[in-house]
Amino acid sequence: MLGPFARGQGATAGSIPGKPDLRVLSERPLNAETPAHLLDDAVTPAARMFVRNNGMPPDTRGIDRLEWTLELAGESCVRPTRLTLRQLQERFEHQTLQLQLECGGNGRSEFSPSVPGNPWTTGAVACPRWTGVRLRDVLDYCGVADDAVYVAYESADTHLSGDPERQPISRGVPVAKALEPESLVAWAMNGAPLEPLHGFPLRLVIGGWSGSVSGKWLTRILVRDRVHDGAKMGGQSYRVPCSPVAPGATVSDGNMCIIGSMLVKSLITFPESGACRTFGEAILVRGHAWAGDLGVRDVFTSIDYGATWQHTVLRPPANRLAWQQWSTWVAPPEPGYYEVWARAVDDNGVSQPVVMPAWNPRGYLNNACHRIALSVT
The missing domain is CATH 2.60.40.650 (Immunoglobulin-like)
Known part of the structure; x- marks a missing residue:
């Protein structure tokens, strides 16, 4: 019998403005994937880029995007500071790169026994052109101490509970990954300002790793002296067993390891x-x-x-x-x-x-x- 990947089955098409052909997997938070045949473009258009949320996106209607402020902080940040989007654009060299993002759970629906989470088939992947500045240049500006271990983000989205003290997601990457020349603080996709669902006005783009490390609606970059301990960094989130386990096995949090690079x-x-x-x-x-x-x-x-x-x-x-x-x-x-x-x-x-x-x-x-x-x- 032909499997779901070949049949192209999944959730039905929803009605996301500007993305009429995406399949909506959940509405709160909003998550939607792109049918494989609609990902045929060499450069993914915004209308066909998947949507992934852990919380509720901020309302950025009517804001002055150039005055959006990014804070640079953390135990291993030598010179904590704040920069507006205007200052980022004025002080650092601009970069435009085509970078591929894929949700860590892309293909989840095929696992047996089934597992919790959005039932992605193949459509949680995209490769647009991003414009911004190198994260490395921004980190050099604030200074990275010798004891730095991780670079993490915080964002303006809100927790599903509505509790302002709880973050929906705050993840990060080792310093070496953050310092790669392809890691960007981006304000544009395919030559246009970021769309609201994709992080307007400012986001991280960390190509090659799970999309969860490319924080949207970026408000803070933290240079940590430890592995980041924000929301969705601990427990079993974005982690796999450190050693192979039998299907359906129960695995303790201590035996789960953080996902790094995505696979071929x-x-x-x-x-x-x-x-x-x-x-x-x-x-x-x-x-x-x-x-x-x-x-x-x-x-x-x-x-x-x-x-x-x-x-x-x-x-x-x-x-x-x-x-x-x-x-x-x-x-x-x-x-x-x-x-x-x-x-x-x-x-x-x-x-x-x-x-x-x-x-x-x-x-x-x-x-x-x-x-x-x-x-x-």
Whole structure:
């Protein structure tokens, strides 16, 4: 029986303004994913970027975005200070990079036994162009002490409970990741100011890691002398078992480790799953591939359930931490039902698994091969 990934099943389309084709997975908080065939653009348009929230977005209507203030603080911040968006734009060199973001739980719906959380299929991934300044330059401005361990964020969104003392999410990354030249404090996406659902007026973009570290509606950057202990950093949030466990196992918080780089993965964006094609005609298949902090070495496709694999044409990324486009032609040997499978291999030679990867209690890091259905007549 064809699995949900190939059938393209998920929640029904909702009515998010400007995003009519996204599938709404939850309304409070609002979370929505993009069907795979709508992610065919090389650069993801705002209308097709997934929506991920842990709390309630702030009301930023009518604000003067240039006066939005970012505080730089923390135990290991040498010179705590505040900068407006205007000052960020005036004092630091601007950067525009195409950077891929993926929710850590993308693909959660495929785990068995099922796990709690948004039932993402394949659509919690995007790769727009972001404009801002390097986080490294901002950190150099305030000074990073020798004992610094983590760089974290706080944001203007509110907890679902409405309690102003509770944060919905406040995560971070090790200093080395924060200092990479691709880590940005961004105010624009695809040449336009950030949209409200994507962090207007200011956000972090930390490519290659779980999207949860790319805080939206950014108000504070904290340079910590320890692993950050904000909301959604402890317990089992954005963590997987430190050692493999059996499906359905109970894992204590102490045996869960923080997710770092995302894993190698690929997506078929054309044709749409369920497409019909005429026998005897070669069929164009294309998509994207990415590998967290690494690049992608190869992408293969199969039309015989993984019995044989064929190389695809793989393009280089626009820059480090952008996804890579791939394409190929397939020729089914006779009329009938087929599945196209895609499998990427990263720079270290590590491949996507054909079957589901190791089960974990929160359903993170599913990088199993993507599959679509084809009917050839």
